[in-house]
Amino acid sequence: MIIYVKKNTDQKQLDTLINWLESRGVEVHALSNGKSIILGLIGDTQNVDADLVNNLDCVSRVVKVKEPYKSSNRKFHPDDTVIDVCGVKIGGGNFTAIAGPCSVESTEQICAVAKAVKESGASILRGGAFKPRTSPYSFQGLRSKGIELLLEAKRLTGMPIVSEIMDIGSLPVFEHVDIIQVGARNMQNFELLKELGRTNKVILLKRGLANTLNEFLMSAEYIMSSGNQNVILCERGIRTFETATRNTLDISAIPLLKKMSHLPVIADPSHASGIASLVRPLALAAVSAGADGIMVEVHNDPEHALCDGPQSIRPDEFSSLMQDMLKVRNILYPQK
Ligand code: PEP
Numbered sequence: 074m075i076i077y078v079k080k081n082t083d084q085k086q087l088d089t090l091i092n093w094l095e096s097r098g099v100e101v102h103a104l105s106n107g108k109s110i111i112l113g114l115i116g117d118t119q120n121v122d123a124d125l126v127n128n129l130d131c132v133s134r135v136v137k138v139k140e141p142y143k144s145s146n147r148k149f150h151p152d153d154t155v156i157d158v159c160g161v162k163i164g165g166g167n168f169t170a171i172a173g174p175c176s177v178e179s180t181e182q183i184c185a186v187a188k189a190v191k192e193s194g195a196s197i198l199r200g201g202a203f204k205p206r207t208s209p210y211s212f213q214g215l216r217s218k219g220i221e222l223l224l225e226a227k228r229l230t231g232m233p234i235v236s237e238i239m240d241i242g243s244l245p246v247f248e249h250v251d252i253i254q255v256g257a258r259n260m261q262n263f264e265l266l267k268e269l270g271r272t273n274k275v276i277l278l279k280r281g282l283a284n285t286l287n288e289f290l291m292s293a294e295y296i297m298s299s300g301n302q303n304v305i306l307c308e309r310g311i312r313t314f315e316t317a318t319r320n321t322l323d324i325s326a327i328p329l330l331k332k333m334s335h336l337p338v339i340a341d342p343s344h345a346s347g348i349a350s351l352v353r354p355l356a357l358a359a360v361s362a363g364a365d366g367i368m369v370e371v372h373n374d375p376e377h378a379l380c381d382g383p384q385s386i387r388p389d390e391f392s393s394l395m396q397d398m399l400k401v402r403n404i405l406y407p408q409k
């Protein structure tokens with residue numbers, strides 16, 4: 074339920090209303106949009122009589138929210154959420170490129186890629202240290218050593234870093250990691266989401282391989298309802314009957330998620346396609362569809378990459394892609 078309180082309502086009256094609502098067992102999130110004060114009610118609202126509230130002098134309107142996702146719902150928060158990671162802004166008209174290898178492999182590799190992508194305009198460095206691999210015989214990542222190397226690349230370039238967490242036990246290793254990624258396979262690991270919701274880390278939540286947008290937003294809700302509002306959504310392709318690509322990039326998810334939610338929405342064309350030559354057209358399509366950014370896998374030696382080489386683009390390809398994404402962005406979204 075959303076309660077629009079008249080702008081000129083005095084603080085005492087507002088506090089009385091909020092206290093009463095809280096006594097009915099709901100959590101109240103208050104924000105102002107300039108025209109009115111918006112009270113977003115989270116939790117079980119069956120003890121709040123909407124007609125009674127609507128009849129209060131200070132209330133202009135009561136809207137029942139039928140969607141099960143509340144905190145992430147745009148109805149609760151009409152303006153885009155802008156997340157600030159060490160001065161890099163994500164969402165709200167900013168365009169953010171996250172780039173780097175699938176996995177951190179060595180100091181030389183991560184530092185070379187970090188320098189190259191930064192030079193081309195990427196603002197955040199990605200690199201997996203704990204890798205969710207289909208086969209237990211595949212490279213599993215350098216684990217905490219990988220995080221150390223990422224931090225070295227961060228010191229060298231000044232770029233904030235993002236890396237995937239697989240279980241809450243490794244959270245201490247992520248202390249200096251700026252953005253914690255929850256991968257597609259863990260999108261519905263609810264205990265992990267709740268724990269991350271108790272931190273103040275920025276969370277990059279990837280859509281599950283076979284999850285609906287509703288389920289995706291409910292996973293964001295797990296993090297947000299535990300206290301952490303810093304969530305970035307990432308469309309990374311879903312499983313369909315098509316086998317020519319690794320996954321199918323759900324382009325419509327981008328404008329839809331932006332309509333449904335105020336959270337920043339980025340796209341990952343690398344995991345969506347699994348094919349390096351498709352990264353560019355899919356990235357440009359995502360930018361055209363209004364994505365707030367992209368996350369792309371870049372490797373300095375894709376043929377010898379320990380993970381996801383076939384979908385990794387080279388630094389020079391990233392550089393040209395970056396220029397074209399900015400061109401598309403400036404033409405289609407010139408005000409932003
Ligand atoms: C990744 O980004 O390295 C990754 C494993 O992605 P996803 O969870 O989308 O498969």
Ligand code: MN
Nearest residue numbers: 175370380381
């Ligand atoms: Mn990968």
